[in-house]
Amino acid sequence: MxxxxxxxxxxxxxxxxxxxxxxxxxxxxxCQKPLNDLATSDELQFQIVHQTEELWMKLMAFTLAEIMDYMAQKQSHRVVTLFNRVHRLQRMMIEQLSVLETMSPKEYQQIRLQLGNGSGQESPGFRTLLKMPKDLWDGFNEHYLDNGKISISSIYDEEYCHDDKYAIAEALIEYDELFQLFRWRHLFLIHRSIGLGSDSLKGRPVDLLQSGASKRFFPELWEIRSEMTNRWGSAYGKVRPSISGKS
Ligand code: HEM
Incomplete structure (x- = not known):
């Protein structure tokens, strides 16, 4: 041998x-193909990166379900600590995509022939995660915003005191941002391996993914930023006088 x-x-x-x-x-x-049956030696990393990402998504979804329970009990420190865990998992997932950029476009084509018409949009972990933001927001609204009686604007501006509501709102927006960063990072991976001008294995144009990557789970948390800029800015109008007197 x-x-x-x-x-x-x-x-x-x-x-x-x-x-x-x-x-x-x-x-x-x-759980991986027998080593002697790999289409190319890159197929092992292809399978392992995907499988590892599925495991991280399983842990993320499990943790988000715990977060919903702790929100209902108003255990805010737990909620923040568990969100911290989820954010670290998200950063790891983004970072891990780069491993696949060590695969040449040609070797990916050889692997792609093995995939049937499978698509990342069928990822069980990703599909579960896409369902969870609505329940996260409903839990936040019910247990921290008194069912809409407390406004996002009061948390961030009028009555801002960096309290539990603010800390959890920031944990939610961090989750939203990192989720979309994963999608953008994944788009670069696609651009580098099969190109953005191609069709997916389902026959859909790959650049459709850009519209998903532009979505926001918690739009109110994003909108408050521009609302505040407009509100605070109204004191000085559109353009302020220069401080140096030169510009
Ligand atoms: C060379 C590597 C990769 C290529 C070429 C690739 C390619 C693609 C393509 C073409 C799509 C669109 C599918 C469609 O419209 O039906 C897609 C979606 C997706 N892929 Fe990948 N992918 C790669 C690696 C990964 C990895 C490592 C993950 C890990 C989780 C992943 C997760 C996903 C997810 C979750 C979607 C759905 C995204 C969304 O709806 O925003 N992909 N991928």
Missing amino acids: SKKQAYYKMIESPEMLDYGVYLQCDKLLS
């Missing part, structure tokens, strides 16, 4: 001690 094949055997069927038994490493390591 060649050295390479000996290592393949070690990678695919290692001895399971307690660590491996508890983590079910035998199952985990058999």
Whole structure:
């Protein structure tokens, strides 16, 4: 047996001690194509990056469901800590996409032939995550905004005191921003591997993804920024006098 094949055997069927038994490493390591059947050596990283991202999305969705419960109990410190975990997972997911940019466009074409008409839009984790923002907002509205009686404007401007409501609103907008950053980062990955002018495996133009990436889950939290700029700006009109006297 060649050295390479000996290592393949070690990678695919290692001895399971307690660590491996508890983590079910035998199952985990058999979730990828057998190493000798890969269409190209890049296919292993392609599968592992996608599978890892699915696991992070599973943990994110689980954590967001916990956040909804803690909002209902008004346990704001818990909510903020758990959002912090979700934000770290989102940053990791964005960063991980770059691993796939080490794959050449040609090798990706070889892998793409294996994919049937599968699409990232069928990702189970992503589809669950897309359903959750509405419930997050409803929970925030019910338990922190007194069902719409407390306005976003009062939290950010008139009665601003950096309280629990403000901290959670900022955690929500951070989630929104990082979610869309993932989509934009993913667009660059597509641009680099198959190009934006092509069609997806479902036959849809790839650049349709740009409209998804421009959406906002919590528009009120974004709008308050421009409302405040207009309100505060009305004191000086559109253009202020120069401070230096030179511009
Ligand atoms: C070279 C790597 C990749 C390529 C070429 C690629 C390509 C694409 C394309 C063409 C679409 C549009 C599908 C359609 O309209 O039916 C798409 C969607 C998507 N892909 Fe990827 N993808 C790659 C890697 C990844 C990775 C690593 C993830 C990890 C989670 C991912 C997750 C998604 C998601 C969630 C969508 C739906 C996005 C949305 O609706 O905004 N993709 N991908």
